Amino acid sequence: MGGSRPPDNAYEGSAAGRLDVPSETKAVIGRGTWMDKVAHDVLVRERGLGRSLSMVRVESGLGASGIPHVGNLSDCVRAFGIKLALEVQGVRSEHIAFTDDMDGLRKVPAGLPDSVDLTKYIGHPVSRIPDPFSCHDSYGGHMGFLLLDAMDKLGVEYVHESATENYRRNRFARQVRAILARSEEIGAKIRELTGQEKYEEALPFFPICAECGRIYTTKAVSYDARTDGVGYRCEGAELRGRRLEGCGYEGEAKVTSGEGKMSWKVEFAARWSALDIRYEAYGKELADSVRINDWVSDEILGFPHPYHVKWELLLDRSGKKISKSEGGLVTPQTWFRYGTKESLVLLMFKRIVGARKVSIEEIPKYMDEFDWLEDVYHGKARVDSEGKLVKLKGLYEYVTYLKPPAAPSQHVPFRLLAELAGVAPKDAWQDYVVARLKAYRAISEPTPGLLLRIEMARNWATTAGGRPAPVKLTAEQRAAVDDLAGRLAAADSADYIQNQIFEVGRAHGMQPSEFFRLLYAILLGSEKGPRLGPYLYDMGVETAVKALSRKG
């Protein structure tokens, strides 16, 4: 494959990430989703390159420098989706999840336990920093675990690799030697492609300082091919606008024994080559790094770079990039409190192009959309065209990892569940919701799956929806509410309470609708709510009186 030119020269800025389909293919590829399209394009390209298709590996990267959020996870889940799509096309495939745990800690994220003073570990490889949660062998181990745990919960298959392990076992020996031997050429190329001048001076390798243990403060200045040694000085660096002073140590690190790592500008290429990766997606913030890595892979390592898809970053609800170091991020673990795994996988599989806003508020939408997809798949919901039907069925099949259940589950709109669960009496919310659903004839008996959803809906409604703020009442309103509270003591049925509300309202010169709004404001913090008679009755007379008597 030496001189063969890859069909898409991503480092020239052309086709990377685009989904052009050859115009002659009108037939549906695979199951008709973007993943099938990508898998198809990967295979077309691989055939053009003449590479073996006995195993087509895809890779995703796992950041280990902070609490992983949904955006980090989506790269892994989508890579798994591509693996499934490749298998649909009849080739064997494997998903490598690669943890970047040799990376240095750049900033202490907010919201971590203070059992470890992390500020003194700034610049250290995260696999050599103690775990502030004290449950894993290192900081990086903990963060990596959170991602692997989320994948396990989602049922995503992967083969885990860690940077630390790979360097220790000297898995990149051939690549690192080839890169360092031609570092001058690479430095010039980096400057040409990105304007970054740094690697005209320094080698693209970061030794871990033998003296102070930090990795980003060192500058590699020489390479001896006979000894595999890199000479370096610990001279400090700019990290996120702040100066990190070096310790001044000068020494030599072996590139073959885990005493340092390559810069990201060349490390991806080394990984692709060493692990034989044929596909890897990337976020747009890495576009420049990927262009250089493609060139390094092709020209320095003689390994035609993997096919790429570029995804837009996931955004928070205000449209900003999700940041690990700021609060309010949606972790996979948070999502699972409010939504099913299918809802999260749907979010990730639905589209690859375009930005996605990710926030807790969106969860009901994905819950309901999954149910709808399930109905479409099982022929219980109509779709306008045959083409759309094929694609939607395909999407459903991928969300269920190509093992769709024989029959749809019990469907109740999630917002209805949330509404009911949110207003339900605190000590009997599940019974209350189930009783209401039966009354609405939404269900006859709840399945375990539905009970789980009710719990998620309650979490969603009580946490994400917020609690009612105290209401300020006029003297007249207070009198009316107190009057009602007084009459509740004698209540022996839901209907009685319902009727009393009307009577009390009128007795105090209010329109019924006005009085109802007032009561909803006091009880629920909203203008609307469930039928009040049964609600107050279910709540229990004493509790109801207490709730109504609460002073604003």
Place this chain on the structure above:
RNA sequence: GGGCCUGUAGCUCAGCCAGGUAGAGCAGUCGGCUCUUAACCGACUGGUCAUGGGUUCGAAUCCCACCAGGCCCGCCA
């Protein structure tokens, strides 16, 4: 300096990645469910798909240009 995303009904958005008669929810209007909020049911109203070109039998969708808002890169990994 380079690149990306977003712009569709009053509001929030879907549809765009593989072109085939513009959609949903909410809001509004009218009606039904015998006082009633919720829920539900029926109907109605509402969009030159930011703008201008191009390709096509056919464009919200593909291409080019342009306007507006936002983001990423040009420290670093």
